[in-house]
Amino acid sequence: xxxxxxxxxxxxEYGDSIIELIENPPCDSSIIVKAESIFxxxxxxxxxxxxEFDYLMCLSGLDLGExxxxxxxxxxxxxxxxxxxxxxxxxxNPKIPSVEKIWRTADWHEREAxxxxxxxxxxxxxxxxxxxxxxxxxxxLRKDYKEPEYYHEMKVPY
Amino acid sequence: xxxxxxLNQPYEAGGIILGTFEDILNWGRARSDWYLHFGLxxxxxxxxxMNASHFDFMRFGTxxxxxxxxxxxxxxxxxxxxxxxxxxxxxxxxxxxxxxxISVGSCANCGGPYWEHGYHVLKGVDRIIPVHVYVPGxxxxxxxxxxxxxxxxxxIKEEAIFRKRKKLEEETKIELSA
Amino acid sequence: MGEKKRIELDYSKxxxxxxxxxxxxxxxxxxxxxxxxxxxxxEIVTEVVPHIGYLHRCFEKHAEKxxxxxxxxxxxxxDYVTSMNNELPYVMAIEKMLGIEVPEKVQYIRVIxxxxxxxASHQIAVATFGLDAGAFTPFLYFFRDREYILAIFEKxxxxxxxxNYFWIGGLAADVHPTFKExxxxxxxxxxxxxxxxxxxxxYNKIFIxxxxxxxxxxxxxxINYACSGPVLRGSGVKFDLRKNEPYSIxxxxxxxxxxxxxxxxxxxDCWDRNIVRMREMEQSCRIIEQAIEQMPNEGxxxxxxxxKIKPPKGDIYMRAENPxxxxxxxxxxxxxxxxxxxxxRGTSFVNLSxxxxxxxxxxxxxxxLILGSIDIxxxxxxx
Numbered sequence: 001x002x003x004x005x006x007x008x009x010x011x012x013e014y015g016d017s018i019i020e021l022i023e024n025p026p027c028d029s030s031i032i033v034k035a036e037s038i039f040x041x042x043x044x045x046x047x048x049x050x051x052e053f054d055y056l057m058c059l060s061g062l063d064l065g066e067x068x069x070x071x072x073x074x075x076x077x078x079x080x081x082x083x084x085x086x087x088x089x090x091x092x093n094p095k096i097p098s099v100e101k102i103w104r105t106a107d108w109h110e111r112e113a114x115x116x117x118x119x120x121x122x123x124x125x126x127x128x129x130x131x132x133x134x135x136x137x138x139x140x141l142r143k144d145y146k147e148p149e150y151y152h153e154m155k156v157p158y
Numbered sequence: 159x160x161x162x163x164x165l166n167q168p169y170e171a172g173g174i175i176l177g178t179f180e181d182i183l184n185w186g187r188a189r190s191d192w193y194l195h196f197g198l199x200x201x202x203x204x205x206x207x208m209n210a211s212h213f214d215f216m217r218f219g220t221x222x223x224x225x226x227x228x229x230x231x232x233x234x235x236x237x238x239x240x241x242x243x244x245x246x247x248x249x250x251x252x253x254x255x256x257x258x259x260i261s262v263g264s265c266a267n268c269g270g271p272y273w274e275h276g277y278h279v280l281k282g283v284d285r286i287i288p289v290h291v292y293v294p295g296x297x298x299x300x301x302x303x304x305x306x307x308x309x310x311x312x313x314i315k316e317e318a319i320f321r322k323r324k325k326l327e328e329e330t331k332i333e334l335s336a
Numbered sequence: 337m338g339e340k341k342r343i344e345l346d347y348s349k350x351x352x353x354x355x356x357x358x359x360x361x362x363x364x365x366x367x368x369x370x371x372x373x374x375x376x377x378x379e380i381v382t383e384v385v386p387h388i389g390y391l392h393r394c395f396e397k398h399a400e401k402x403x404x405x406x407x408x409x410x411x412x413x414x415d416y417v418t419s420m421n422n423e424l425p426y427v428m429a430i431e432k433m434l435g436i437e438v439p440e441k442v443q444y445i446r447v448i449x450x451x452x453x454x455x456a457s458h459q460i461a462v463a464t465f466g467l468d469a470g471a472f473t474p475f476l477y478f479f480r481d482r483e484y485i486l487a488i489f490e491k492x493x494x495x496x497x498x499x500n501y502f503w504i505g506g507l508a509a510d511v512h513p514t515f516k517e518x519x520x521x522x523x524x525x526x527x528x529x530x531x532x533x534x535x536x537x538x539y540n541k542i543f544i545x546x547x548x549x550x551x552x553x554x555x556x557x558x559i560n561y562a563c564s565g566p567v568l569r570g571s572g573v574k575f576d577l578r579k580n581e582p583y584s585i586x587x588x589x590x591x592x593x594x595x596x597x598x599x600x601x602x603x604x605d606c607w608d609r610n611i612v613r614m615r616e617m618e619q620s621c622r623i624i625e626q627a628i629e630q631m632p633n634e635g636x637x638x639x640x641x642x643x644k645i646k647p648p649k650g651d652i653y654m655r656a657e658n659p660x661x662x663x664x665x666x667x668x669x670x671x672x673x674x675x676x677x678x679x680x681r682g683t684s685f686v687n688l689s690x691x692x693x694x695x696x697x698x699x700x701x702x703x704x705l706i707l708g709s710i711d712i713x714x715x716x717x718x719x
Contacts, residue, residue: 133240148277152243154285158268
């Protein structure tokens with residue numbers, strides 16, 4: 001199934017929640033969806049015959065300046081097709097429903113996106129920092145991040 | 159092998175070794191260093207190669223120990239992150255005197271390639287514990303490890319341990335009284 | 337060192353028959369700086385909580401601050417035992433964005449180098465897995481052979497471990513004149529050693545007793561956790577990116593995908609994951625032999641490129657089959673010579689997340705074996 005067909009079918013089922021399809025060869029095409037309905041869309045994509053995206057390849061967080069974004073790369077082992085989903089949320093209220101219950105692998109990916117970018121995944125059972133220490137302050141991969149001068153009395157800059 | 163041959167003929171051509179007690183002690187100390195291997199990153203893989211058959215690190219009299227209590231020196235091989243730094247300090251404090259530290263690889267020396275934007279990297283392990291020998295390289299070749307080891311042995315051999323001990327005693331006394 | 341909090345204990349709530357044990361972050365059998373918080377009921381593991389991040393070297397931050405070619409050395413340092421394979425998806429992604437076709441000879445050298453590095457990586461994996469099980473000799477045998485492979489890399493790139501050899505549009509340098517003969521000699525040696533190891537370790541009764549029926553990973557759980565590489569194939573799922581989605585020139589070679597079949601125990605146990613690695617080495621040898629035969633002698637090893645590499649605006653996700661599984665790079669370009677964002681989907685990061693699931697109910701000593709069979713490299717887990 002090509003990404004256009006997936007887009008058409010999703011548009012039929014979810015209507016306004018599917019915002020647009022971005023095509024930009026040679027780069028990947030992606031479907032932009034509303035953040036609130038990402039859980040339902042992912043659930044459909046995993047379970048509906050024809051889609052069967054049982055493999056979440058990657059979940060990345062992005063800082064777009066004004067907004068934050070989460071990107072989902074899905075793959076189907078059965079049909080060997082893939083799809084890219086994108087959601088965009090404002091920086092002051094970065095809340096996206098968690099897909100951890102659909103693909104268990106999303107657990108660590110979401111924790112990483114929370115740790116480095118600061119996206120809050122609602123419904124995640126254990127959303128704590130994963131790479132940085134538990135008492136770290138700030139989200140390092142945001143563009144406006146400034147590294148701390150000292151951490152536990154150790155100087156951080158060179 | 160000159161010395162060993164002479165030991166067979168007592169008194170006539172030698173058989174007695176003269177030297178200060180310190181020298182003999184240091185000679186022994188330099189050749190049986192047990193180490194705590196603190197393998198962190200890429201350098202640890204080179205260190206594994208170093209321990210294997212091609213380079214054979216144990217011929218320097220070194221034995222890897224899993225506990226800091228039994229170690230003479232600590233080998234920091236790899237990038238020290240801020241999350242890890244406190245553990246290294248704790249392990250270093252658990253080691254018995256006299257103790258030494260070899261810092262291996264650019265990352266442990268000064269932050270290496272992560273010096274500029276590494277918000278989570280400690281730029282040099284010498285910011286938290288004293289370092290006696292630096293081995294540069296990213297990662298250093300096994301030959302460089304050997305050179306670092308020889309440098310440490312040389313350092314131990316030339317050390318004035320009794321004076322150092324006296325000094326240490328004085329230092330601890332001050333600490334206790336303070 | 338921060339403020340110390342006084343811990344209030346409610347003694348009525350303490351379970352006296354469970355013990356929480358801390359393993360790591362510096363422990364000889366954790367393959368690096370992994371910290372495991374283990375809850376034990378006697379000797380039986382009831383819960384495992386991995387704490388990672390002790391080697392978080394801010395790769396993604398560095399990638400944002402560097403130009404595209406400058407990122408490659410940092411990619412080397414992610415999974416430092418399989419540097420060649422790491423570089424491949426990244427350079428392929430940039431080449432796809434720029435629309436560059438790399439020369440034929442480069443493709444062959446890349447494949448040969450990747451497969452050699454796959455062998456080297458699997459050698460370390462099996463060697464350290466043997467160490468975890470208490471067998472020291474295979475370690476020495478494998479590291480002896482690994483030195484020969486590293487010598488080839490050294491002749492090509494000048495480095496033993498971290499190469500910076502695959503460049504965008506080509507290679508850093510051409511291979512040396514006796515490359516083909518040297519590689520074929522290594523293939524012969526690898527086969528010889530693998531036969532020895534099979535007698536010494538793999539079909540050893542003690543080894544089978546310890547690893548069979550331990551840490552069973554069912555295929556549906558493996559897919560749900562997005563496991564890949566030998567961990568996925570050990571569970572009997574025949575999935576290999578080199579076959580299923582051929583990239584580079586892997587469609588030109590004839591090779592098989594070994595999967596775990598539960599020969600001595602259950603499908604998906606530690607022994608199966610290990611045997612997949614052993615058999616993959618043989619398949620890599622086959623690929624190398626075919627590639628050496630087909631490889632052209634003459635040709636350029638570097639495409640002509642503009643001084644500043646500026647891929648068009650957009651994003652791309654490229655993945656390739658690493659020895660540990662599929663490694664993916666999600667690259668967002670903003671049209672300048674520096675990437676907007678490079679997200680690495682660390683293979684070990686994903687594979688490690690399955691550990692709490694598969695280690696419940698086994699002995700504590702088995703936990704070390706299960707961890708060894710997943711074959712993680714902490715540089716890639718933490719990045």
